Amino acid sequence: MSVMTSFKKILSGIVALGFVLSMEALAKPTAANTLSISAAFEFTSLDPSKNGYIYSRMQVLETLLDVDANGVLIPAIATQWRVSEDAKTWTFQLRDGVRFHDGSLLDAAAVVNSLEIAQKKHGALRNAPIMTIRALDRHSIAITLSRPYTLLGAVLANYANSILSPAAYGKDGEVLALSGTGPYQLYQFSPPHKLVVEKFDVYWGKLASIPYASYLTGHRSESRVLQARTGQADIVFGLDPASLMSLKHLPRLTLYSNAIPRTIVLKMNSGHRFLNDVRARQALSLAINREGIAKGILRTPGSETAQIMPSSMANWHLEGVTAQTEASAGTPGSVLAALGWSKNAEGILERNGERFELTLITYADRPELTAVATAIQAQWQAVGVSTKVEVTNSSAIPMGHQDGSLEVALMARNYGFIADPLGVMLSDFGSNGGGDWGAMNWNNPDISALLSALERISDPYQYRVIAQRSAQLIYDERPVIPVTSYVQQTSVNKRVQGFRFDPFERSFYLNELEFVKP
Amino acid sequence: MKTLLFKRALQLLTVVWGVGTLTFILMRSLPGDMAYRIAASRYGQDNVNAQAAQMVREELQLDQSAFVAYWHWLTDLLQFKLGDSLVSGMPVTETLQHMLGHSLLLALAGLMVSILIAVPVGLLCAWRGNPLDSIFMGLSSVIRALPVFVIGVLFILLFALHWRWFPVAGFGSFSHLVLPAFTLALSLAAVSNRVVRDSAKRAFSATFYQFSKVKGLPAWQTFRRHGIRNIAVPVVAFFGIQLVSMIEGIVMVESLFSWPGIGHGLAHAIFARDIPVIQGAALVMGVLFVFLNTLVDMLCLWIDPRGAKTE
Amino acid sequence: MSVLLKLIDVAVYVGDRCLLAPISLELTQGQPLTILGKTGSGKSLLAQAIMGLLPTALRVSGEIHVYGKRMTCRERQQLWGRELVMLPQEPWHSLDPIMKCVDQVTEVYQCVKGQNKQDALRSAEEALYQVGLSHIGNKRPDELSGGMAQRLAIAAATAGGATVILADEPTKGLDVSRRDGIVRLLQSRSRFGSLLTITHDVTVARQLGGALLVMKDGHLVEKGETMVVLDSPQDDYTRALIAAEPSVWTDIAPHSQKHDTDDILVVDQLKVARGGRTLFDGLSFSIKQGDVIGVVGDSGCGKSTLGDALLHLVTPLSGRIARLNQAAKPHQWLKLYQDPPSAFSASVSLGQLLDDIIQLHDIDRTRVAPLMAKLSLPNGILERNCLAVSGGELQRFSILRALLLDPVFLFADEPTSRLDPITAKEVTTLLVSLASEAGCAVLLVSHDAALIRKTCHQVISL
């Protein structure tokens, strides 16, 4: 009987089919000539307004202006820019001889086209007070504003406003090909997990040395750690702090811990009947053992913070705020007792027969948030506040803000999303009551006035004074309670040299990297 | 054969309708505003806000009533239109095709390896009897008690971290396939080797098997002519049953090893609320399941034309 | 005449327990040997011991000589197919269920005789032709009747050239007409060697002639020339076995048959089909109170279906079944099943089952004891469940249960075919006599025409 042989035939047929279906995944540059990068974020779309941060980090896309490590604007596609006297017109001089990956030359029309399309999509440009964007000649463009807007430069440096070749867009502005101007061009695009870029030989700036670079999404932080351990990935971003101890012992890894303008904060519903008194928010802030969280859970001692901005954002960082200033207000117990709360038999605070119960939502995208939430839950429990933790999707926070259901949310806020923190400050605290990722039901007329004044101020000294006042106001009133500032943990294999970390997470600086010659 | 195919075709229709409707109802009852979730997936956690959600809502017409949405979906389905992913905007069929390729590769590799493990072990146990039998059966009982993710974790600890033989996760080369495939295979083989063994034992002790030897056929000829095919009947039928645990295993294995297959994609689509992808993926799984079951049925019928298998 | 097979004090043990007491016998050329005894009397063990087929848990002692040479188990296994062959009990089980019939014979010519594929196929077709099966070559065993399967098994078994044939119950479950054919076939196949047959059927032993061994519970009770032993049995057990043959029964149809009783059931132009095949058509008859009606016919002709139709368990295609006895309740039309254990729930004791009935129908409890005595049922069986009592006892218990409900009609579907002959006779006698005593009509289905002839007033042949 030929049962087995026929069976095998059928099987091998199906196997062949499977291989054909996944063929594209099998053809690829070799491990020796490819820098492999692993990070948590998936990409699904070519559109820069959606996943542009990945393409910008992989240096496929570039923006008009760039930002240095201190947040200062520096030239990129635009070599110079000028702001008019009334601060309402910005002119940009474009770099000469910049080529798109599709071979065409960059000109003013292409830049205007990209910016106009970006304006229609979701992003910061949409909210900027822009009246017109026009080409002045082949190598310069002008943007006119309806009112002074100092943020424009930083907004233009945002990944969503990357410049693509006109041929890259479809008729409705959808992105069909990722023809940017960066030192690397797209080689393979297998959403949502794998992206390979190839060095672009006619780049205008520093040419890349490594021929290929791949970006692989590793959803599970454990897997990423393992990829770092085994050398399967050369650079691994977003390492789980829990794993640092074990990685430190590995000789061929270099670990980088970089503070970034991202802060773990608790968004408080200041309109909630338990939280509408400043003292209640202060008490909850006092009850958090920040040092313990920074050291025990995040393994980054010293990252604890009581203010939203890190010291690198000098304009916004308050000097002289320490744990002691915190503690001067009293103990959480005494503050809450003053508000009429007393502990019941179970050790939970009660007032007028109502238990002090809060729901804290957070999201699973960043694994450390769940851990921090768990710690805060226990620490609040200790002072008699019972907290229900719900781990959900990040969108639950803006949604809870909008429908008013949110009580407390733990989140990782990126204040450097726009290179000038004012951008995020405005959206978080600028408008009445707060913003999706900022204050909630916190009606403070002063802060709105201060922040909108900053939009027009270009004098650095004046700017700093007002920024400091705003920061002090937020620190005093606690519409959000900062917990720790963020330290990005990165491991780099020793076969790679020249690694540099961008605190604004705009670029991986791939073109500066080299393989160590064996 | 014809009635079998007809019955299966009918089942396919009910499955398509049922799975579609079920996922539709479930997705509609997911808490929270769909627009926000989609916006979060599209624009990333740093850039999702009410404005983004509003854009999504307008673009995708998420305001229409459940009934209208259901009707649209159903009519589209009848024209084989699965729509575009809400998150990426890519056609669902394309997304699924990509994922399905990877899943099939993993599934087949896993199945083959599991057969390569289970069949020899099962036959050996049935043939040699104790103590070999007890050892292997005890071992497979222990492995059976390990969830597939535990097997995977142990494999990673041993083969990827300790010995560094294979990569930890990812895809794209043969060495990437090894650990996920073996994880899947081992969990499958721990169950199927028992089926092979039981079936072989039954065949070896069957009267006809004995009679063949009594007729004068040598042991090998008896095994070849009367063993293989008779042993195969319940084993092949069992593979049909094992399909379910295989698909479940694939969901876990893909998640553990970052293998970009359909199970992993489905899990992600559920969190992102990418309804077309969820429905597409569930549908593909359902259809695939019916299709593979039909294949198994036909295989069974071909091996054993008595048509003993009714379900 | 050479001695082909010689056993000296062969016994079978499991652990220390003796399953088959030491037995010695000789099988000589041309002189068939038959071993007669009830099922479970250790006959099959003997055949398996000779072949070398016993499970490893069993131990054999004594000497087995083949062709005058003492041989070990392994040596005897070398002879399989070429010299020595055994036909297993159930032909369906001895054939590969998923292999075409002709292949099962071909492979023997190929592997044992060493013929090439074409020659082997030709030889196999020839062999099938000889046993009258040339038309079934492409069928599978499950498509064959019992007789055909047995003939195929014989063709396959003897294809390798073996002339010493051991046949274990070769006629079990076959109709009388088929049985005789098999016996003749076996005789012709063993013409150049010899035949050792194991059977419970006295008729088969008589047909085979030669020498006879009678066994009971693993012991030899009598041995000698078949005709001599059967005509003048010395042992009581042998006598009982012979007397249990329906053909030698005294007529046990009740004599008290009254001709003036009323019809309880009239069947008119009945047509019944099963699985799309019409079993019978235009059947008309009537049953009077206390009648014993026999139904005979070959297997598969619809005997049981007829009974089921009368009990409304099967819906007829056309025709009329009229129950004329208006006073009788539905539960007084009952059935006795062929396989007694399958007719009882094994989950509780028989006593519990009896109590259930008594409670449901408010039956006078005092009626139980005398009935049990009549059926010679020991009291102890009430504490056991249906799997722990013998088939005969269980069938008598079903009669008891039925009679307690004062039935007007009892359909007995081959009630004794699974019982050994001696018990079968007892049960049949009790059934008929007690039923007619109670005025209950009985429809008795059997494949054994002799049994029906001896017990029934009226016979329906299908």
Place this chain on the structure above:
Amino acid sequence: MKLTTSQWLGLSLLVGLMAFAVLGSVFTPYTVAQQDLNSVMTPPSLTHWLGTDHFGRSMLSRMAHAVGLSFALSLVCVLTSSLIGTAFGVWAVWGGKKVDNALSVAVNVLLALPGLVVVLLFAAIAPGSFLVLYLAISLVQWVEYFRVVRAITQNVIQSPARQSSQMMGFGRWYQFKRHIWPAISPSVFTLAAFGGANAILTMASLGFVSVGIQPPLAELGLMSVALFPYYSEAPWLLAQPLVVIALLILGFHLLAGKRA
């Protein structure tokens, strides 16, 4: 029901684990959520018999609660699904062609979707809800009982024993009690044991992909993921949930005996 040696072994394993869960939850001085960030990942000691996790929580309390939670879930799931599955299985045979067809359609649809996927969908609706997890697992599991019970019942309905009871005038409840239940109960028991294992497995799998129970509740799958990063620093921590999951499932499998 008479148990074999391995079934006894399985039963005692489960009873042992249950005793651990009950005693552990009752007598531990620490709650599942009580943290001590100053003593994280301590090895087993007199104060913390099983050590502490990365939050400095007592592993003993957490393991006891996690095992208890697994048992609770598997128990309610098994009870619900076996009851529904058995009832529907018998009903499908006895209720006539229409009922049978309607139930078959539902079952076919459910069968075509892998159970884990259905549970995943449900869990996504209400993350962290024990109730939803329970409903989803029960919804998936009843099908197996249904199929087996229906198949066996079909045979029993045609069996002479049941037919004879019916002819003798016994009602449906009696027929169920005497004929159907004794025939299906061994299979239902076996399925229940496997179902218990599967419920635990499903919950752990969901926990492993972070969809199951939410913190600070202790759950075995979630604990496995949370402790995985520390496998080299504190292997005894990761081992605990993994070993217990395996023991639980092994216990249920042994209790199930041979698969029917």
